[in-house]
Amino acid sequence: MSDSNITDFTNPSTFILLGIPGLEAAHVWISIPFCTMYIIAILGNFTILFIVKMEPSLHKPMYYFLCMLAVTDLVVYTSTVPKILxxxxFNSREINFSACLTQMYFIHCFSVMESGILVAMALDRYVAICHPLRHSTTLTNPLVAKIGLAVVLRGCIVVFPYPLLARQWPYCRTIVIPQPYCTNIAVVNLACADTRVSNYYGLFVQLCVIGVDGIFIAVSYVQILRAIFSLPTKDARVKTFETCGSHLFVLLAFYIPGLIISLMNRFAQNVPLHFHVLIANLYLLLPPVLNPIIYGVRTKQIRDRLLWLFTHKGA
Structure with a gap:
């Protein structure tokens, strides 16, 4: 083989995304729930942003963090779902090499941001329940802005090595990615080189970023539960716990699919590939759909404002 041919093969201009391997014949039908999720996520998160902006009573730290979460979800959906559909x-499986790395960066970057925002929400709930008299003086607007900036910078910086490392590897095995979008592990697995640096760094991000976030959230809720159970009456305990309900549901929607994927990758090697891919898709695409629904249903101010908008327009 000539040098020129080797160069062309080891530096692909495009990758091929298979979608969901083994279910290619059902792709058109699978697109229906994906399209529905896309519409719900876009409308739901834009509605959250609009209502928080228009309702002065929602100009509080928890809802500022909710707006950050909505923006994060919108970016994740915009960077992945159009290509999936x-x-x-249309069986449009090709994706430019640089576009693949860009998509990979956005997916991981905003996933890390979402984890950081959930930590910020846990901090808000901790201060509101454990130190209620200091909530307004502790979580001021400037501090919320600084927390938001720190979350964004952490996500951008921590994930930045992913595409840099992926770009330097030679790809001489295959250019086929057995899923409908580009992730770090999917791209690195195609390389025909020693990619331990990428693998170790990916593990570092999972353990030292997502893992530490999970520990911080768990510690916060241990303190929150201690404060709740120390309240004198059952009604006070239930009412206080309900203020955490929306955040807890969002946490479960974010972390449980990730835990399922991790367990499947380690202990369920005999599970069909298409099932792995479907679960991975749910991990990426389900939280942006559920987050606005959870907060819309469980938050009285958002629900009341939304009902007022509909009744006002109807009048």
Whole structure:
């Protein structure tokens, strides 16, 4: 083989995204729930942003963090779902190498940001329940802005090595990615080189970023539960716990699918590939759908404002 051919093969201009391997014949039907999720996520998160902006009573730290979460979800959906639908509906499987790395960066960057925002929400609930008299003086608007900036910078900086490392590897095995979007592990697995640096760094991000966030959230809720159970009456305990309900549901929607994927990768090697891919898709795409629904249903101010908008327009 000539040098020029080797160069062309080891530096692909495009990758091929398979969608959901083994279910190619059903891609058109699978696109229907994906398209529905896309519409719900876009409308739901834009509605959250609009209501928080228009309702002065929601200009509080928890809802500022909720707006950050909505923006994060919108970016994740915008960077992935249009291409997924193009694969399912039009069999448009090719993706430019640079576009693949860009998509990979956005997916991981905003996943880390979402984890950081959930930590910020846990901090808000901790201060509100454990130190209620100091909540307004502790979580001021400037501090909320600094926390938001720190979350964004952490996500951008921590994930930045992913595409840099992926770009330097030679790809001489295959250019086929057995899923509908580009992730770090999927791209690195195609390389025909020693990619331990990428693998170790990915593990570092999982353990030292997502893992530490999970520990911080767990510690916060231990303190929150101690404060709740120390309240004198059952009604006070229930009412206080309900203020954490929306955040807890969002936490479960974010972390449980990730835990399922981790357990499947280690202990369920015999599970069909298409099932792995479907679970991975749910991990990425389900939280942006559920987050606005959870907060819309469980938050009285958002629910009342939304009902007022509909009744006002109807009048």
């Amino acid at each position: 193009a694969i399912f509906c």
